[in-house]
Amino acid sequence: MIGVVAVPEGPIWDDFLTVSARIGGDVGLVQGAGGNTSLKDGATMWIKASGTWLADAATEPVMVPVDLAALRGRVLSGDLMESEIAAMTLPGGPAGLRASVEAPFHALLPGRCVIHVHCVDTIAMAILADGQARLAQRLPGVAWHWQPYVKPGVRLTMAMRAAGADRAAIIVLGNHGLIVSADTPLEAEELIADMRHRLGGDIAPSQAAMPALPALEGTGYAPAQVPDGHDLALSQALCALAGNCAIAPDFVVFFGPSVPILQPGPDLPARLSALSAQPLPLNAVVLVEGQGALIRTDAMRGTEALLAGYAQVLKRYLSNGGGEIRYFSPAECAELLNWEAEKYRQAQNRSGQGDA
DSSP states (O other): OOOSOOOOOSHHHHHHHHHHHHHHTOTTTOOTTOOEEEEEETTEEEEEBTTOOGGGTTTSOOEEEEEHHHHHHHHHHTOOOGGGTGGGBOBTBOTTOOBOTTHHHHHHSOSSEEEEEOOHHHHHHHTBTTHHHHHHHHOTTOOEEEEOOOOTTHHHHHHHHHHTGGGOSEEEETTTEEEEEESSHHHHHHHHHHHHHHHOOOOOOOOOOOOOOSOOTTTTEEEOSOHHHHHHHHOHHHHHHHTBOTTSHHHHHHHOSBOOEEOOSTTHHHHHHHHHTSOTTTTSEEEETTTEEEEETTOOTTHHHHHHHHHHHHHHHHHTTOOOBOOOOHHHHHHHHTOHHHHHHHHHHHTTSOOO
16 A cells, blocks of 8 residues: 655646646636546556645645555456545545545546546537537547446446547547546647637627626525626527536536526516525526526535536537437436535535535
């Protein structure tokens, strides 16, 4: 067993922290504390801790060391349980933090640096029923792997292992996001930039700020501070899509399986008060059709960023021409909402330490 691990030093570690922070500060790649990065350093793998934000990587200690050989061995043997991942976090990182539940696929992939992002351009394709075929049209000549949706964590890692995903430098996760694996952080960042270039393009700009709403004091809601969020209520095309947000894990975890869409009227404050009395994450975001988006005042830290990301995914989906969306089933939503790893992250949110 490895003892206390010293924090790495040198250019590659500096690049790792800089790239992690740069990616974490881009809402088109990471919303709030979503996503994770890792760097292998001999027998140790440093990975973003659950409950921390990549955007803080250059200024705060957010990376924890993991016993790489032990974790990879259990992944390859196929008998790893999620409850065992926390115990593989080694002394030497920030006190009280544990490795991300997605650490197993970081250990599986051979690249020294692995980056997982919730890229809005990728998700807009990955939510489609024919997403794999659509992506193939956009990625000629690219060595990439399509991984159909599997619940994040150990189950996803085992599915990737069985499918040979570790042989690809680029992995698109159905209804989830993007993983890249490379020798250096800068090379991994370049792979992400190339994917965005291939899958991106112009999307509709944000509309004007929301009009004045009836007094919200005492309702448990306040206007969203992200312009993209209001577009979901101001655009008829977006509003028609926004109610069912069961398209990617973090949207379900932060909003619940659906976003209520309300009509304006004199009884709006009373309806909002009733919605805010339900347990989070239900009704964390509410849209008032034709007026704007509201966020619960007790919502988890990062909900604003998730709302901006959600709006960007739907805008990109429309700009790509639409198509049949593969929504999560009620059972898939339930396993995300009742997941121990997510309850831990939500506890971190409430304690003010992070939200993913």
